[in-house]
């Protein structure tokens with residue numbers, strides 16, 4: 301096992317101490333000046349509008365004074381921000397920002413490109429489309445824009461909207477064959493009836509869309525207008541959920557997601573009008589999707605003739621960093637297809653998506669399990685290796701550049717398997733020409749605003765994502781170094797946690813409730829002799845209070861920063877609940893379902909993504925420092941229970 305050479309990480313960030321300030325400053329000044337020259341060179345013959353002496357007028361000076369005062373106040377207020385950049389921060393899914401991304405975003409900001417369309421962003425739209433292809437290649441999707449079946453990807457404001465986009469596209473694809481049947485489209489190989497059409501698997505849906513696009517392209521213009529309008533009328537996007545399903549006894553389809561699913565899935569089914577009742581949470585095992593339980597759920601749905609829109613797998617759960625068996629999920633989709641129960645599969649890799657860099661050689665080929673494993677103690681398990689390589693089999697994927705991509709907020713990404721499908725989401729019937737339109741990939745997709753949930757959106761974020769992926773290509777040797785550092789820190793954290801659990805044993809029972817597959821680690825701690833869940837949860841909240849950036853204290857009073865989450869009995873399942881309660885010496889009946897203060901366990905949650913967690917410049921690593929601090933907190937809280945409860 302070789303630790304990542306920290307020298308490879310040194311140029312990547314501004315640094316915990318602002319070590320690379322001179323670099324960022326020179327880039328900022330250089331590109332601000334560059335921007336000014338750009339303005340001056342547009343029409344140098346134009347006279348300056350703002351006169352040279354304007355900045356001496358009282359009104360100007362007054363404005364400037366007000367602006368300075370407010371900006372100073374803003375700057376002062378921002379000092380109370382959470383210090384995400386620090387290796388002392390191991391709370392939420394955020395860390396320092398990659399310098400190329402930060403610089404690119406700041407550089408692009410004064411140009412204010414709007415990635416709604418090429419008209420408003422002639423430069424950064426192309427970058428967004430290329431960023432989509434960079435991510436597509438990372439996950440093993442076809443990413444050659446000359447290939448008609450090339451994947452497609454675009455940015456969103458975050459993982460939430462990328463998940464919504466996944467639902468939208470799956471629904472559009474699922475409804476399309478029904479529209480073809482109802483419109484009596486003159487395609488040779490249409491499904492027999494509406495029910496068969498609604499149960500087609502995504503691969504067949506794609507074939508039909510492509511065949512229909514090709515057929516339309518060959519028709520005389522008048523026929524094409526007639527037929528495209530006829531099909532358009534029957535689409536679910538035109539009819540609406542109610543009317544579309546009212547005919548032929550169709551039921552509204554359901555979405556299956558693991559119990560660890562992010563709450564954006566609940567938002568998504570509501571936004572689409574499917575309704576929260578149509579989101580079925582499938583029980584897991586150790587916070588991983590239980591494929592057998594999913595198969596059982598599918599059987600039940602098949603018997604009741606309830607159509608399935610999508611099954612979601614999570615690559616890096618938000619609370620526990622666990623990874624679902626995406627390979628087995630893909631097998632299940634393929635097996636269900638033969639039973640007339642077609643559904644799309646979507647990988648919610650908002651958190652773990654960039655871990656895929658570790659599984660990719662510089663030449664784009666897959667890395668073997670042994671190769672990836674050689675750098676770590678236990679990562680990746682065989683299951684995780686298979687799951688990450690199975691990303692290529694997903695129908696669509698969510699990845700957040702603003703999480704493990706170390707980029708500024710406002711950047712999620714949506715990827716779909718085949719670019720020709722995205723035109724089903726277009727406002728206006730350009731799906732007619734989606735697959736065969738004139739021009740290359742980039743000109744075909746340049747009017748992004750027609751597909752995306754948003755309208756106007758920042759081109760500066762696209763520049764940041766694209767430039768960062770150029771500086772650090774998405775393979776194991778470049779971007780992967782960051783992910784490796786993070787995973788090694790997570791493994792070192794687990795070692796430190798085990799030592800902590802032993803040290804603290806005379807005073808408290810602690811455990812890592814679920815061993816993660818990635819770089820999020822939770823910790824439960826219960827004072828010795830305590831049998832009350834209420835008291836333990838209060839104890840944990842007390843610890844967390846000392847680990848949060850409290851705006852009423854100066855930031856320096858906080859030594860380390862963490863986050864908390866809760867483990868619900870229904871999400872854990874009986875077996876895991878029993879195991880975890882036993883590990884911390886709480887009686888099983890201390891947990892009472894249905895009572896909000898007693899049906900869940902409060903645990904500390906740690907995100908190990910800062911690239912410098914293993915730095916030993918202070919004599920020991922930040923992780924050792926954290927556990928020393930936590931030990932003092934725990935002992936103090938046990939000695940003075942009232943102080944901790946307060």
Ligand SMILES: *Cc1c(COP(=O)(O)O)cnc(C)c1O
Nearest residue numbers: 458459460562564618648650651
């Ligand atoms: C963070 C996260 C989301 C939501 O992403 P946002 O960028 O916060 O909108 C969705 N799914 C998972 C698994 C996540 O970790």
